[in-house]
Amino acid sequence: TTGKLPHVVILATGGTIAGAGESSVGTAYTAGKLPIEVLLNAVPEAKKIANISGEQIASVGSQAMHDSVWLKLAKRINELTARPDVDGIVITHGTDTEDETGFFLQLTVKTSKPVVLVGAMRSATAISADGPMNLYNGIVTAASPKSAGRGVLVCMNDRIYSAREVTKTNTTNVATFQSPNAGPLGVVYDGDVAYYHKILRKHTVETEFDISGVNTLPKVDILYGYSNMNPILVDALVKDKAQGIVIAGVGNGNLYPTVEQRIKKVTSSGIVVVRASRTGSGRVTLNAETDDKALGTVVSDDLNPQKARILLQLALLKTKDPKKIQEMFFEY
């Protein structure tokens, strides 16, 4: 360690970046197997960029990610970044739900210091593993003062994305992470970062969400829309005591007629329903083909269904008023 280098803390959660498999050319492996030290051994160059310390927060494939890990991560990041000797955070994460954890942190961590998520599409034992470069680039990004105040970042495949905008778009390709509505904020090459865009929606220190005393999140589930959709799915969630429902509607967040009828009853019973879209990009617009005023529904703006779910969970910690929640969807 060197006194003058920035101090970056790595919080490891698992994923392919820590995955190991029998074959170096296949997609079969176990995620989250390797500890943090092994990941770091693959990138000795990182020690020239930062003084690095690490903590294992979880060891899971991110399909097993859950609220308790999100809350643990957010609380730990808030503790660490409050310390003057910590300059940035890197989170190693499985890619399946990396966009969700990133957006949860974007809304709940209270720091302007860089917080960067990284992952990998190829396991650590595969040919052309992308994890070591992503980890190195993540450390570069977290160590750079240029990354401060930009919200939570996701660094994959030489690009830096806002956690609000980014999502996984391909099952297996290394270029899977994209921001369909916005593109990347910047790039990372040759041990340095360059930014071209700024996130304008409120994040981190600017949000109203305080999870310091929160141990569980409100129950919010997602329904996927399709032709001839079965309205019984809505009833199942109501029976299961959902406090909120996000519908990945068709097109501009539209709903099958019998589902729409059910939703009208659901919103009048006090459950908040957000219309998102299954299309993968674009805004869901208010009172367009679907009459939100009559239905009592909220639109997700350009948040995809899984991100709309996270904002709705956090919003429900503050209010059940759909009008106030709609404002939040236009703010964050």
Ligand SMILES: NC(=O)CC[C@H](N)C(=O)O
């Ligand atoms: N590329 C990956 O990280 C996928 C592995 C695993 N499903 C996960 O999300 O952790």
